[in-house]
Amino acid sequence: MKETLKLGLVLAAFAAGACVALALVYTVTGPTIEGHEIKQLEMSLKELFPAADSFRALDGDVAPKDGSVKFDQTYEVTRAGAPLGVAIKVRGSSYGGDTTMLVGVGTDRRITGVKVLDIKDTPGLGANAKSPTYFVDKSTKTTFPGQFAGKPLSDPFEVKKDVVAITASTITSKALTNMVKQAGIAAAEYLERSAQGGK
Amino acid sequence: MKRLVGIFVRGLVAENPLLMLMIGLCSALAVTTSVENAIGMGLAMTFVIVFAELVISLFRKLIPNSVRIPTFIIVIAAFTTIIDLSMKAYFPELSKSLGVFIPLIVVNCIIMGRVEAFASKEKPLDAVVDALGMGLGYTWVLVGIAAFRELLGNGTLLSAQIMPEAYQPILFFTLPPGGFLVFALFISFNIWLKRVLDRSDRAPVKEAA
Known part of the structure; x- marks a missing residue:
């Protein structure tokens, strides 16, 4: 039981670390990605309706x-x-x-x-x-x-x-x-x- | 130092992940229709393997043996997502043409294999050097196959027209069967290269004797 708990905690620690790293990267890249998508769509729409x-x-x-x-x-x-x-x-x-x-x-x-x-x-x-x-x-x-x-x-x-x-x-x-x-x-x-x- | 060079070079020829260990092939065959894709995929893969091996090697004493695989996957998946998001933000075109193969780096056997066989047992510096060797070993093969396929199958290199206008592209090389054929050629080339290298390695030993 104790051993299982320890394993769970180790995994949770790694997952938490990964989460923090991903949250950081997502916050930095998120707006840029969204901007690309909107821009791309607008450019395509402009092509059809100049x-x-x-x-x-x-x-x-x-x-x-x-x-x-x-x-x-x-x-x-x-x-x-x-x-x-x-x-x-x-x-x-x-x-x-x-x-x-x-x-x-x-x-x-x-x-x-x-x-x-x-x-x-x-x-x-x-x-x-x-x-x-x-x-x-x-x-x-x-x-x-x-x-x-x-x-x-x-x-x-x-x-x-x-x-x-x-x-x-x-x-x-x-x-x-x-x-x-x-x-x-x-x-x-x-x-x-x-x-x-x-x- | 010599030991590190040895670890590094191993990934390029003698233990090349694609041509010798023959793992991680599906993404390699799929993205090699253009050189640009191959470079992008190779670098993304190198990034993930370097950081995954580094982190796992740093924490290798803290990872309990029975949950090591899930732990490895968490680490690999985190770095894969980081590179995926970064490419989407800063190289949208490249990220689009590589599509699903970037997220699929998570399940790439090369990374899993090296992390399990090497990084989880060795020191961080060795692990990083091993990762660089494997990553570049993967990249050079990808770029080589892609150059071959793009030139013959499309008449271009890095999207620049190389072949004369009159050249009729051999579609076969862009399609999957052509990929297998070119891949086989690279395997035989690599075996030849390994033999040549082995011979030059042995020669000085004979002299000493």
Whole structure:
């Protein structure tokens, strides 16, 4: 009994020491890490809406139509109070697992832009979706997510029809296209609602 | 002094954790698709192993034998979290591309193995030297494999285009099977290197005799 107590105390002492060290490091690095995350998100949002000056997080107002994708976060993008559109952080499953993308939808019912945030697909194949130097159209230097910019939501969003696939990565291409489509549908619905509510 | 040099060099070739002891391989194969990742991973790993071995060697007489493994894990996990948080704060890009492999240093068998086999029995100075040898032994192999794979598989080194534009990257080297192949080449290279070193070690002895 005494021996057990001693062992427990020794372990507790080590754990306490580790806790103190970690608390110190966390206090020092915490704000910087958070700052990076916010800055990164704002930079991505700015890429989709260069004219925007403010982003407001929407909670639960926008939900996907089917279960194939999830929305991590939705932002209403405005300039001087006037709405420019909606940006949605979409999470869906692709060839290599969870993939997240940021999809911007303008008030004119067009995709303003798409940015792949995280993709775990095969390097050199599916992961080319994120590469800034992989072009689906070499003559115009259009990347895979780049081709969605300006695309009207009334398009069918089907790979090999109105969407150019990444070579040898049909599963990735289809999964990402579906994510953009789902985000587009949900965003359009929200914009419709808020426009009516505004009137 | 000579003894310390001996401990240090051992980790680089004769007892290289990856090529001779063959432990800690999964992270090594996974992160070696680019040189930048390999350097980051190698240094993070070296940091953790040096401090883990130092702390455990300092407290080695206070750690009861029956709870030594949990104690080691607490120490290793603490240093791993420290390096993970620091990288997230000051090298966000690198930390992102290494992803889960930094937190996974906790369960890296190289650290656990050296702490158990070496640091828990030896003096702090020896332990730190051993850790440096093992850490750098791990790092040089990682960087070597990564250089090979990045150059052939992507045509770049440290993200700078090295191969001519016309070079068609050999994807195979970026994919896992290519990693195994390059790794095998490094093992054979290391065995050759060890033999050469052994021979040069023995030569002066013969002369003396």
